[in-house]
């Protein structure tokens with residue numbers, strides 16, 4: 014047998030190689046940038062869990078994709094229910110997981126969303142509704158629930174960066190539920206199209222892809238409404254084991270414009286005993302409530318309760334605040350006084366006090382600081398990084 018390549022084959026090989034090279038240089042090379050760009054980061058947000066019926070509507074044609082088929086529905090309203098072996102949309106039956114896409118906005122129970130919807134049947138007659146959306150478009154829908162669009166542009170940009178950082182840091186928070194993040198305070202309040210405004214969307218666009226990192230990792234971008242004079246570290250507030258450098262806490266003289274900066278609240282000894290008992294503390298009677306440990310700048314970290322039998326109980330002040338309704342017991346930056354059988358709390362600020370102070374970020378924005386300075390101030394030692 015002759016294993017030699019004949020001259021004619023050489024000719025073909027050469028032509029093929031030259032052809033490929035020309036194709037790459039002329040056709041693909043101008044687009045190499047586009048080809049190298051990663052696809053958009055998509056996030057999946059749980060918007061309804063454990064429901065047995067929802068209404069889905071589309072302003073344009075809907076494409077319903079399931080494992081075994083794709084069906085087009087004309088624009089309109091459709092009811093979704095869980096049935097024996099899957100989901101029923103309008104009059105058609107589908108498998109237990111479907112994705113609904115459309116070139117227009119989709120609505121779930123009349124609330125509009127960008128991106129697509131994924132319906133996942135979870136039990137005999139319950140299902141979960143997930144909104145699959147680009148990260149940047151998800152951020153559009155979390156801004157207005159968190160911050161007023163009328164606040165300074167640089168403050169809005171700082172909020173956009175921390176909301177993005179928070180989202181990327183917490184993508185596995187709801188893995189077990191079948192999505193990345195929920196739409197409630199537990200993750201970040203996400204309201205879809207109704208959470209958007211022109212000004213907050215602009216702040217998201219202006220900081221596109223930017224997150225805060227420390228040691229090469231996205232930071233834990235905690236934030237709260239008003240610190241009341243200084244921010245605190247996680248160990249003082251939640252009793253956590255370590256405090257990263259960027260959450261050690263800073264002084265803040267920028268948040269005094271908050272009209273709710275000062276607050277007062279009273280709790281009777283009887284109510285304190287009743288609520289703590291309900292929360293599992295073996296307390297029948299409160300003899301004394303005292304400050305056990307202070308955190309940054311005099312914020313209260315721990316409270317000490319002496320019960321009717323003279324026994325001592327220690328409780329984190331932030332936990333105490335949550336037990337007694339954080340709408341009233343607004344912060345841990347408090348002084349206490351006893352009046353007969355009730356304690357009066359005189360406090361400053363609102364929220365847990367860790368990380369960025371939103372009213373402070375507003376104050377810094379009004380004073381002309383840009384969003385990079387605001388972020389650097391509240392999260393010292395961190396760097397801005399663009400992730401595409």
Ligand SMILES: [Zn+2]
Nearest residue numbers: 194195199200
């Ligand atoms: Zn959540």
Ligand SMILES: [Zn+2]
Nearest residue numbers: 265268370373
């Ligand atoms: Zn502040």
